[in-house]
Amino acid sequence: MTAFTRRTLVKGAAAAGVLTGSGLTDWARAWAQASPFKPEAGATLNLLRWRRFVEAEDAQFNKMVAAFTQATGCKVNVSSESFDDVQPKASVAANTGTGPDLIWSLYSVPHLFPQKCLEVTDVADYLGKKYGGWVPLAEAYGKSGGKWISIPVAVNGGYINYRISQVKAAGFNEIPQDTKGFLELCKALKAKGTPSGFPLGRATGDGNAFAHWLLWSHGAAQVDENEKITINSPETRAALRYAKELWDTFIPGTAAWNDSNNNRAFLSGEISLTANGISIYAAAKASQDAKQREIAADMDHAFWPIGPIGKPAEIQLAFPMFGMTYSRYPNACKAFMAFILEAENFNPWLEAAQGYLTHLLNAYDNNPVWTADPKAKVFRESAKRSFPAGYKGPINEKAATAIADFIVVDLFANHCTGKEDVEGAIRVAERQLRRIYR
Amino acid sequence: MTDAAIARTTARPPAGEPSAWDQLKVNRNWLGFWFMVPAMAFLVLFLVYPLGKGLWMSFTDARIGREGRFVGLENFEWLLDDRDFIHALVFTLVFTFVASAVKFAIGLYLALLLNNNLPFKAFIRSVVLIPFIVPTVLSAVAFWWIFDTQFSVITWGLVKLGFIDRSSPINWMGDPFLTQCVVIFANIWRGIPFIAITLLAGLQTVSPSLYEAATLDGATKWQNFRYVTYPLLTPIIAVVMTFSVLFTFTDFQLIWAMTRGGPVNATHLMATLSYQRGILGGNLGEGAAIAISMVPFLLAAIMFSWFGLQRRKWQQGESND
Numbered sequence: 001m002t003a004f005t006r007r008t009l010v011k012g013a014a015a016a017g018v019l020t021g022s023g024l025t026d027w028a029r030a031w032a033q034a035s036p037f038k039p040e041a042g043a044t045l046n047l048l049r050w051r052r053f054v055e056a057e058d059a060q061f062n063k064m065v066a067a068f069t070q071a072t073g074c075k076v077n078v079s080s081e082s083f084d085d086v087q088p089k090a091s092v093a094a095n096t097g098t099g100p101d102l103i104w105s106l107y108s109v110p111h112l113f114p115q116k117c118l119e120v121t122d123v124a125d126y127l128g129k130k131y132g133g134w135v136p137l138a139e140a141y142g143k144s145g146g147k148w149i150s151i152p153v154a155v156n157g158g159y160i161n162y163r164i165s166q167v168k169a170a171g172f173n174e175i176p177q178d179t180k181g182f183l184e185l186c187k188a189l190k191a192k193g194t195p196s197g198f199p200l201g202r203a204t205g206d207g208n209a210f211a212h213w214l215l216w217s218h219g220a221a222q223v224d225e226n227e228k229i230t231i232n233s234p235e236t237r238a239a240l241r242y243a244k245e246l247w248d249t250f251i252p253g254t255a256a257w258n259d260s261n262n263n264r265a266f267l268s269g270e271i272s273l274t275a276n277g278i279s280i281y282a283a284a285k286a287s288q289d290a291k292q293r294e295i296a297a298d299m300d301h302a303f304w305p306i307g308p309i310g311k312p313a314e315i316q317l318a319f320p321m322f323g324m325t326y327s328r329y330p331n332a333c334k335a336f337m338a339f340i341l342e343a344e345n346f347n348p349w350l351e352a353a354q355g356y357l358t359h360l361l362n363a364y365d366n367n368p369v370w371t372a373d374p375k376a377k378v379f380r381e382s383a384k385r386s387f388p389a390g391y392k393g394p395i396n397e398k399a400a401t402a403i404a405d406f407i408v409v410d411l412f413a414n415h416c417t418g419k420e421d422v423e424g425a426i427r428v429a430e431r432q433l434r435r436i437y438r
Numbered sequence: 439m440t441d442a443a444i445a446r447t448t449a450r451p452p453a454g455e456p457s458a459w460d461q462l463k464v465n466r467n468w469l470g471f472w473f474m475v476p477a478m479a480f481l482v483l484f485l486v487y488p489l490g491k492g493l494w495m496s497f498t499d500a501r502i503g504r505e506g507r508f509v510g511l512e513n514f515e516w517l518l519d520d521r522d523f524i525h526a527l528v529f530t531l532v533f534t535f536v537a538s539a540v541k542f543a544i545g546l547y548l549a550l551l552l553n554n555n556l557p558f559k560a561f562i563r564s565v566v567l568i569p570f571i572v573p574t575v576l577s578a579v580a581f582w583w584i585f586d587t588q589f590s591v592i593t594w595g596l597v598k599l600g601f602i603d604r605s606s607p608i609n610w611m612g613d614p615f616l617t618q619c620v621v622i623f624a625n626i627w628r629g630i631p632f633i634a635i636t637l638l639a640g641l642q643t644v645s646p647s648l649y650e651a652a653t654l655d656g657a658t659k660w661q662n663f664r665y666v667t668y669p670l671l672t673p674i675i676a677v678v679m680t681f682s683v684l685f686t687f688t689d690f691q692l693i694w695a696m697t698r699g700g701p702v703n704a705t706h707l708m709a710t711l712s713y714q715r716g717i718l719g720g721n722l723g724e725g726a727a728i729a730i731s732m733v734p735f736l737l738a739a740i741m742f743s744w745f746g747l748q749r750r751k752w753q754q755g756e757s758n759d
Contacts, residue, residue: 253587
């Protein structure tokens with residue numbers, strides 16, 4: 001735990017004062033002086049992160065990295081991998097005991113190997129106290145056995161992305177807020193020749209978001225609070241039947257979609273509605289192509305519809321950052337994690353991400369990115385509305401395995417594609433869950 | 439110095455019993471053994487140890503980041519009743535059989551063509567190799583683009599020609615059966631050059647005088663192939679097909695880059711399923727069990743080729759059985 005002294009607070013205030021006058025680098029130097037986390041002498045960090053979907057976010061991140069190096073002398077080598085390639089690399093690193101010092105990963109990946117993750121309770125406490133506390137989702141993803149094993153830097157909110165004109169042409173003024181109305185909308189869109197499309201392939205972010213919403217919004221879950229498997233339930237059957245009806249309104253091919261397919265299909269005008277982060281909008285808005293900018297002007301975002309459960313039931317893509325126990329520079333790892341979440345860094349970064357990243361520290365609710373463009377507004381709520389992976393059970397190695405193995409995605413894909421009937425799809429998922437939760 | 443000490447220092451081994459060092463210097467067998475040691479150490483380190491480790495892990499419940507407990511045959515028992523595993527096993531066999539057979543047929547035909555006197559022969563032979571030298575991921579991306587359900591160039595062409603409607607594209611990558619056909623096609627495309635060029639090398643060793651003699655005896659082109667080319671090419675066919683079967687059976691990159699085993703696990707090969715369960719799912723023991731399950735099939739392929747070659751006594755200067 002970090003002890004705050006009067007001296008520390010005075011130094012922190014001085015650092016904030018320096019920032020207003022001399023920019024990020026000077027502030028970073030002052031921060032390094034005042035920070036309770038001091039990198040080891042001569043430390044160099046290797047950081048593995050997911051590859052950006054919003055270019056400006058990446059640029060801002062790199063600025064922070066440069067400022068951290070200038071302030072602390074600790075060089076940070078950043079390597080990026082696609083969403084799907086971060087976890088295997090992290091797993092191999094954890095297993096072999098060599099690789100990146102810091103990994104910025106997805107969902108519950110650190111819970112696959114909690115014993116290999118650096119304890120960062122002091123960093124989480126420091127940030128939580130300073131920035132209005134963590135939202136409950138952060139604790140769910142960050143903690144294992146009462147200790148913080150990762151710092152949930154942000155979530156990527158995934159919500160309904162739609163073309164305003166095409167939804168209106170289908171006879172709807174807005175996206176229905178209930179699953180029944182939503183199905184009617186998708187049917188109408190298909191009848192108009194402007195179908196929707198949701199991925200049921202190996203789409204780590206968008207496929208899981210869609211499938212978990214289908215399951216949870218109907219009141220079903222893979223396990224209960226005591227990790228008893230509950231997938232074989234009337235609620236799951238209802239979810240599967242609903243999914244099949246919805247699937248029949250989709251554009252062909254979504255069983256093979258990964259995380260980039262729906263972006264491409266939307267921006268090419270092939271679909272009028274999907275679920276995604278704000279990256280479709282951000283890319284269209286920033287495009288040099290007038291047609292893309294027209295799409296940006298004609299699109300908006302909406303929450304996932306509420307199902308029979310009667311409350312939001314979403315999974316949002318969490319981005320936890322964790323240090324590895326084999327790292328020779330644990331203090332540098334902690335310093336970097338604390339540094340990027342300081343307001344002077346995090347606020348400009350949130351703005352650069354244009355709504356693609358949503359904070360998990362309450363103080364960042366007031367960032368202008370959530371009010372500057374009304375089309376980004378829904379994404380502000382994503383961290384607060386999201387259930388954690390493995391809901392209703394705890395996040396642990398088993399829940400992490402289930403989501404990594406696409407159990408819920410396959411449950412719906414098996415039924416929607418006609419590979420399995422309702423009972424068959426449930427039987428397959430139940431069997432796999434029994435294996436995982438044994 | 440005592441007599442005994444003098445006797446010790448001057449004692450020589452009997453002439454008939456040279457020391458180990460002397461043996462090493464003069465005995466060709468011992469020298470051969472020592473020369474082999476580095477290669478053996480290399481094989482043990484990089485082949486025997488990983489295989490042994492994999493075998494051991496398949497009997498444990500090992501997970502990422504921690505050693506497992508011995509669970510006996512539990513992983514294998516689980517897999518015997520696992521639909522995705524059975525499907526992956528069957529598809530791996532179908533994939534290997536279809537792709538290898540087609541690759542052989544086209545590769546042999548291509549080799550025979552390239553063995554003729556063609557204009558720009560060297561250039562054409564180099565061009566044939568292109569699919570083989572393009573990085574697998576690059577060709578996977580190209581095939582993905584060619585067969586993408588929404589943006590396929592084939593769909594685009596058929597729409598432009600008026601054969602299909604834009605709203606009803608061919609679901610290449612979303613339909614399990616069509617996707618299986620696509621990945622087999624991609625594997626064939628990549629594998630043909632290896633077979634064609636290797637068989638071409640074999641064809642070039644056949645003496646033209648044999649064809650001249652057969653032709654003088656009135657042999658047709660087919661008879662030339664059947665009774666001259668084919669028998670002389672058989673040893674190299676056996677070697678090439680062994681490697682082709684092994685490469686195809688263990689293919690990973692192409693499938694992973696194109697489909698990641700989807701849609702609905704339809705294109706999982708045993709190698710990709712092993713990776714999915716072991717590395718992504720974190721269940722190393724089960725992943726290892728899937729990988730170990732590949733070994734009997736691979737051994738069978740090697741044995742088939744080995745004994746097939748052994749039976750050909752003419753290779754040792756005798757006639758065939």
